[in-house]
Amino acid sequence: MLKDLFLSSGIAGMDIRSLIMIVVACTLIYLAIAKEYEPYLLIPIGFGMLLANLPFAGLVDEGGLLDVLYKGVSLGIYPPLIFMGVGASTDFGPLIANPKSMLLGAAAQIGVFGAFLGALALGFNPQEAASIGIIGGADGPTALYLTSKMAPHLLGAIAVAAYSYMALVPIIQPPIMRALTTKKERQVKMESVRVVSKREKILFPIIVTIVVSLIVPSAAPLIGMLMIGNLFKESGVVPHLVTAASDIIMYVVTILLGLTVGATATGPSFLTAETLGIILMGLVAFAIATAAGVLFGKLMYVLSGGKINPLIGAAGVSAVPMAARVAQRVGQKEDPSNFLLMNAMGPNVAGVIGSAVAAGLLLNMFS
Template sequence: MIDKILVFLQGSGFVQLSWGHVGMIIISALLMYLAIFKEYEPLLLLPISFGIFLSNIPGTGLMNEPTANAVGGLLHYLYTGVRLGVYPPLIFLGIGAMTDFGPLIAQPKTMLLGAAAQLGIFTTFFGSRLLGFNPAEAGSIAIIGGADGPTSIYLTSLLAPHLLGAIAIAAYIYIALVPLIQPPIIKFFTTKEERGIEMEQLREVSRVEKLIFPILVSLVVGLIVPQALTLVGMLMLGNILKESGVTKRLSDTASTAMINIITILLMLSVGASLKAEYFFTLQFISIIVLGLSAFALSTFSGLMMGKLMHRLSGGKINPIIGAAGVSAVPEAARCAQKLGNKANPGNYLLMHAMGPNVAGVIGSAVAAGVLLSILG
């Protein structure tokens, strides 16, 4: 009986608990605090942080691979959808069903803002190479600059799956922290007068335009960057389900139940992949720093394009909508709206910022396709 008690005690988590596990549990608690009490993207951050919490309790076997004598852990099987690149396109399907491309169609020149905001991706690629990462790893790290979690996961699962946990965590944390990261950059490079500029109301977009847009984008992207069509095609499928008006049940499912389920599975799996032995390493710290620089550079480049368009338009375009050219939808657009409204209480920029914001979604997927075609 005593032997059995000793076996039980030796198999408990207390015996296997290390300082690394304790550190990760503290980090997960901090992220849960930010999600619940500060409301920093709780739909993303809460399941991620709880996944970190679960996987860093030793002895549970939740992430164990199957063996000849035992089945694998639950989170191991859920993570299969991440490893095989299944979850990200399904997330894009749901995003498409929730997205109104009207602001982008009404003001197509804002597509340039979404394109400019991808500069941080390619700049960080070369920075990552200088730090010793191989081309596939550098491409996976650089895509963090697009501020698009599903795209980061999709590209990394194909190019550098061994970095998947670190890159996914970095991408989603920076998306959640958009309200903290972007405002200082925007305020430093713009004046209060620029942030307070009111823009003209957007024209009304017809139903026919909204139906043609997803088909045309899929065709153009598919012909130019075929590797990007997995993500862009699913995004446009979701959108045409929404805009057609004849598939309401499918659109409602994609934009609610399906994307909610996939978000839970994806975020929980991503969090569970980040264990103590991966977190407290120089490589992980390098990825976090490079990811932050990529995101900051993308915000900066979009903002600079916004300032250029502001000048060329004779002051009619508020430059801060350029910072919304990153793919964090709708967090970046809300950030532009908040800063614009603070500078001028009568200023309403949200719909104007949504144009470059959804352009950024397309732009980051295309950038991922370009990297995949070169490095894959």
């Protein structure tokens, strides 16, 4: 009886791969708590990874708890709901006030397609390459949505890479921004953004949903949910829906998404050379996206006669509002009186729309 009890325990079923993944899971939890790297996501992702790698627990087996909850990922339900919460807490005013900043958000998507081509060259198929490339958008929900549709077997690696690089924005972006700009460019002070009317803010989500959905129908689930959340906010007549979308629903879905995505990172599927390649290509995608945004910002600097600070181009990735804050900090290191945050928020929120459109284009072409 004692022997049978031992053989049925997780201790007997532990192997080196499970042990390594448990260490990785605990490391993610440590980074989330001690370093505050995306704690709302890395804690559930890390704990889901921990649960999935405990031998004989059965949580990820067919019919297990995490297997059932994973249906929300595989069916593409959780990421759009996250987008609804993002929309309900996002102010598109800086983008409406300066529509040219949409170009910076679009330029940052070059990283997505550059990494896509690189992944193809390394031997990944088009669906896998698209899932790897979207990491460059620095938008976790979009990366998970696209990967669940095109390469679900890569979900664990894509999730860890996407959210890790989102958390490391303050570390990865500044060296690239400083390398590609001059001190004079970094010191440029931009004019304050104009005040946007309530009518403009109400019309914006409706118009964007119609235009984007007609051009790229595959992006409609993400864009539609992002914009209905924003419409809740800007209408001013449904405060309880705003609270539900940006608070209650957002955090519940974040828990479910994190746990189930983390649970896909089991030893046999995660500890491979392919996973290492994905993580490295994800870094390349993010670096290219940052560089493309800054370089396009330099072009706008020249065309505007020196009125646009190229640093705001780095905010064209979709890490809201972290990327905009990084642009602000880098600018203030050169001139403490410079205030770029609101100008950087335009490209930053444009990046959210841009990453969803990029995902839709990839779905249209390769799904």
